[in-house]
Amino acid sequence: MNYQEILEDIYKSIKPELKRGKVADYIPALARVKKEQFAMSITLLDGTNYSVGDVDKKFSIQSISKVFTFTKALNIYSKELYKRVGVEPSGNPFNSLVQLEYENGIPRNPFINAGALVVTDSLISYYKDEYRALEKILTFVRDISNNSSIDFDEEVAKSELEYGDRNLALAYLMKSFGNFENSVEKSVSTYFKQCAITMSAKELSRAGLYLANGGVDPITKKEFATLSQTKRINAVMLTCGHYDASGEFAYHVGLPAKSGVGGGILAIIPNVMSIAVWAPSLNRYGNSHAGTLALEEFTTKTGLSIF
């Protein structure tokens, strides 16, 4: 298969779509990102990489970080984690408060904001303080990327905290139900820092490789998750990775994937490759508009999906 040619064809056909949708404007630092940018990068299990567009340009991975913290929390807590967060699609927007109220403070899944906040809170409990937890999260992301330079953007994290009322409200609501262990301010601020991690499409596609290979990095041979944990992480990505558009995404693309409001999407083809796509303009569900189309075109052209 000529992956490079396929990626270049996709880039060409996706160009007119880049002006559609709008960048996330509820985080002021993200509102400034130029719309018409695009990158797509695939990394095969042997490390071979094919890329097109602004592949080395760093972007805010935002909710894609939830996949990595979920992995860490599963490593630590195993099944116990599910006492605090479920694995059912929410059918609701990523930052919705409504469901949380009538479901007694137990978020539907680890990829909506409430669920990701619980996961970060659980890591802070385990590592005893928020600085250590953040350091462990960063170390994990550096390890899976095999790149010690990965870091977060202070300005984006600060900007999100300034307008973080809704996430703070989610955490306080969970605390009122007894499903939040640490200081709300500290946990939410750690969550914003993890969301503010910046990576290029090339780096992100490298980072996802362990999920395409049963939890083991095929290059460094380090184990980041067990086979059964990897099955579960990918399953939750497929069913919950795109908020209330998860069904539609699975229908069109047919891959486990996680989006972020920075316009990135990480998608996994088990036993074949990890894919990262970035196009900052979002559709009405908060998922990358052109990124979703690019992935659909990729699975259609290559015939590679999990179905």
Ligand code: GLU
């Ligand atoms: N940091 C963002 C928030 O909590 C993440 C949302 C996303 O990427 O979908 O609102």
